[in-house]
Amino acid sequence: MIVAANFKMHKTRKETIKYLKELKRMDFKDVEVRVFPPFSALIEDELIGAQNAYPAINGAYTGEIGLEQLNEFNIKTLLIGHSERRHILGETQEFIAEKFNFYKQNGFRIFYCVGEPLEVRKKGIEAVVDYIKKQFEGIDLNYENLVIAYEPVWAIGTGVSASSEEIKETHREIKKLTKAPIIYGGSVKLNNIKEILEIENVDGVLVGSASLDVDVFRQMIEIAKEKK
Numbered sequence: 001m002i003v004a005a006n007f008k009m010h011k012t013r014k015e016t017i018k019y020l021k022e023l024k025r026m027d028f029k030d031v032e033v034r035v036f037p038p039f040s041a042l043i044e045d046e047l048i049g050a051q052n053a054y055p056a057i058n059g060a061y062t063g064e065i066g067l068e069q070l071n072e073f074n075i076k077t078l079l080i081g082h083s084e085r086r087h088i089l090g091e092t093q094e095f096i097a098e099k100f101n102f103y104k105q106n107g108f109r110i111f112y113c114v115g116e117p118l119e120v121r122k123k124g125i126e127a128v129v130d131y132i133k134k135q136f137e138g139i140d141l142n143y144e145n146l147v148i149a150y151e152p153v154w155a156i157g158t159g160v161s162a163s164s165e166e167i168k169e170t171h172r173e174i175k176k177l178t179k180a181p182i183i184y185g186g187s188v189k190l191n192n193i194k195e196i197l198e199i200e201n202v203d204g205v206l207v208g209s210a211s212l213d214v215d216v217f218r219q220m221i222e223i224a225k226e227k228k
């Protein structure tokens with residue numbers, strides 16, 4: 001099982017260090033735990049991944065960080081294609097694939113996010129699969145260090161998670177395309193994580209707002225530890 005926390009633009013460096021200290025007081029057993037803090041809170045720790053990075057070692061890319069900056073903290077995990085970057089920051093599939101390929105070449109563990117907006121979900125599973133397939137353009141689904149995060153746009157930060165049936169059918173379809181673990185994200189909370197982890201082909205969760213409280217996140221990991 002994989003349990004990952006996406007802090008988005010929350011927490012300072014000081015708060016992140018305190019959070020990690022608290023978090024590491026527990027035994028994760030077989031659960032792979034990852035924390036994605038903002039750039040300013042990147043620290044050298046095997047749990048830490050970056051929410052974004054530019055596909056270059058360094059260069060004239062104002063406002064970005066690249067491989068050189070990640071290497072300083074020995075960061076080897078990266079989130080790519082989050083819906084907030086696709087829809088708010090306007091990242092294209094072509095650019096996302098460029099990032100993927102650059103960081104793949106550098107051996108990163110890549111958490112690659114896909115997910116459909118509400119108007120697509122309303123059309124049914126075939127439309128959802130077509131949409132997600134476009135988000136896989138230029139992405140090597142056989143990459144051995146890949147984790148897919150299925151995150152329906154309409155479920156992120158809304159408090160409305162996808163239903164078990166929707167998660168099940170979508171993960172089943174993605175599983176036909178890749179052997180990579182598939183985690184679910186979108187309003188995962190303490191009161192629904194157990195049910196979500198029980199769904200077939202769900203290999204973990206990516207948690208946004210509920211992960212900000214370290215006690216809640218620890219309890220989520222405890223629940224994941226009961227799963228194989």
Ligand code: PEP
Nearest residue numbers: 156157185186187208209
């Ligand atoms: C996310 O941003 O990846 C996410 C799943 O957010 P939330 O849990 O807040 O819906």
